[in-house]
Amino acid sequence: MRYWHLDPLIDRAALGVTELLTNVHLHARPDKTCTVEIELLLDRLMVSVRDHDPRLPVVEDAEAFATTGRGLAMVAAVSESWGARPDGESGKVVWFTLPTPSSARPAAARPQRRKVADKPAHRFVEVAHTVDLRRPEHAPARSAVAG
Numbered sequence: 001m002r003y004w005h006l007d008p009l010i011d012r013a014a015l016g017v018t019e020l021l022t023n024v025h026l027h028a029r030p031d032k033t034c035t036v037e038i039e040l041l042l043d044r045l046m047v048s049v050r051d052h053d054p055r056l057p058v059v060e061d062a063e064a065f066a067t068t069g070r071g072l073a074m075v076a077a078v079s080e081s082w083g084a085r086p087d088g089e090s091g092k093v094v095w096f097t098l099p100t101p102s103s104a105r106p107a108a109a110r111p112q113r114r115k116v117a118d119k120p121a122h123r124f125v126e127v128a129h130t131v132d133l134r135r136p137e138h139a140p141a142r143s144a145v146a147g
Contacts, residue, residue, distance in 0.1 A: 004040050009098050012078040013038070013047055016096050019071035020049040023094070026068065028053040040100070044080060048095035056084045056092055 001010055017036055024034045034051040059076075062069030075082050075096050082096035 001038070001045075004045075006040075006045060006100060008101055009045055012098055013045065015078055016047055016075045016082075016098075017049070019075050020047075020094050020096075023057060023071055024049060024051045024053075027055075027057075029055075041097075044097045044099050046095060046097050048093050050087055050091060050093045052091045054086060054090055054092055056086070057094060 001007070001013065021034065021036070024032055028034070028051045031052055034049055037046075037048045037050070039046045039048075057072055059072045060069060062073075072082070078098075079096035080099050082094075084092055084094045087093045
């Protein structure tokens with residue numbers, strides 16, 4: 001994320017990833033294998049966790065003294081949006097987005113128009129030296145194989 005100059009998002013992204021990985025650890029079946037993906041879009045950072053459990057997460061109210069059950073609520077609180085979708089026959093993707101700071105957003109896709117120059121365009125210059133294309137000049141041989 002530092003490569004993209006998104007330092008202000010690191011804490012919120014880390015919290016979201018930690019909560020989604022905790023859900024994989026606590027709930028995913030048949031295994032705990034998962035993949036984390038971070039994608040920079042035009043105006044947001046999308047973070048997703050893919051696992052092999054097809055069951056989608058369910059948000060429920062946690063009991064006052066429960067030690068689990070608040071992870072998705074925390075993801076919702078720190079993110080711009082979040083959701084879950086099936087991933088084929090045997091898995092799901094849980095994702096969240098964070099808005100990128102305006103300084104990290106790429107510049108407009110369309111370049112500025114050039115001003116028309118007052119000077120006339122350069123013209124080709126006549127060359128007095130002629131080249132005989134039937135007799136190419138000698139060039140040293142080169143190998144494309146290293147070693």
